[in-house]
Amino acid sequence: MRSSSVVLIALVALAAYYIYIPLPSSVSEPWKLMLLDATFRGAQQVSNLIHCLGLSHHLLALNFIILSFGKKSAWSSARVKVTDTDFDSVEVRVFEGSPKPEEPLKRSVVYIHGGGWALGSAKIKYYDELCTVMAEELNAVIVSIEYRLVPEVYFPAQIHDVVRATKYFLQPEVLQKYSVDPGRIGISGDSAGGNLAAAVSQQFSQDANLKNKLKVQALIYPVLQALDFNTPSYQQNVNTPIVSRHTMVKYWVDYFKGNHDFVQAMIVNNHTSLDVGEAAALRARLNWTSLLPTSITKNYKPVVQTTGNARIVREIPQLLDARSAPLIAAQEVLQHLPKTYILTCEHDVLRDDGIMYAKRLESAGVKVTLDHFEDGFHGCMIFTSWPTNFSVGLRTRNSYIKWLDQNL
Incomplete structure (x- = not known):
């Protein structure tokens, strides 16, 4: 005994x-x-x-x-019709809010789930519940894209999937089928999905052949750059759940089908050292000492290596591609983007990516709402139901949907 x-x-x-694990009290x-x-x-x-x-x-x-913990089949309720279909050979799950006589045409959001370009699904319960609530509360059509993942495909295949599905949806006959107002369509995503949403939004803003433009973009704790893994938020939240710095760097390397031997060198910014000429012109576009307020920078110091490993960028040139890192896009690209919502969380390595993007967009003349949650952590918005229900999950979701309701 x-x-x-x-x-x-x-x-x-x-x-x-x-x-x-030690966590901040906030x-x-x-x-x-x-x-x-x-x-x-x-x-x-x-x-x-x-x-x-x-x-x-x-x-x-x-x-x-x-x-295995939560894949859901398409299930319609009295208020939301849910359908699995494909748009130009890309799987999507469509959520249709109940029609209102006074609004014959609905607004719509194209949603892209997160998961490091490798995990998750539009059909998992977290995103199914989020999109159902969005469709019901906004009386909207939500198109949740089931893009292909690493290791089945690598960058830029995920972007191509989202572009194909979204362009298909924007066709007049498809919008008519779903009773969608062509002037009230937005794109949104969280984490890696926010990265894809930002990349597609930039591409569409430059596409002269695209008749129906996106009215808004809403980015939830988006990952937007891979040049500096020592921003204040990366330093502050190096081991904070749910995505640590080491994990985030590995997601980037996997996205590009790169060599995992590079991970430790990238963590200390050896891939963008001063002797890596390819990165020199882009460093200024994410100079956080000027893009972040002093309340964020505090006493953190930039990590800029004099000499590093130029081989990393030579073997993974995608690191410097604005399609993978929308934060480093040229100013003339940013100035054509639609009204933007960016949600950031204090306890998140990606916090500063979102804040810097908001600053760059504002400087380009774009109307931006930066919605920051002091008690938030990465991924919190999808954790709203038992047993993974967090109060900050409900608050972030409600704030996000409120902004969409007021601006879409």
């Missing part, structure tokens, strides 16, 4: 040790976040083991685990 008690106490202690519901992070870390470690055993790619294994 005594030995079993000792074993139980040891197991409890080990579990507590695994779950506990983060929303820290113990619940620790449990969520521990679950995700556990899934990552299992998938890495599967990869090491040669059974499957670690991202395929991880995505299988994620989808």
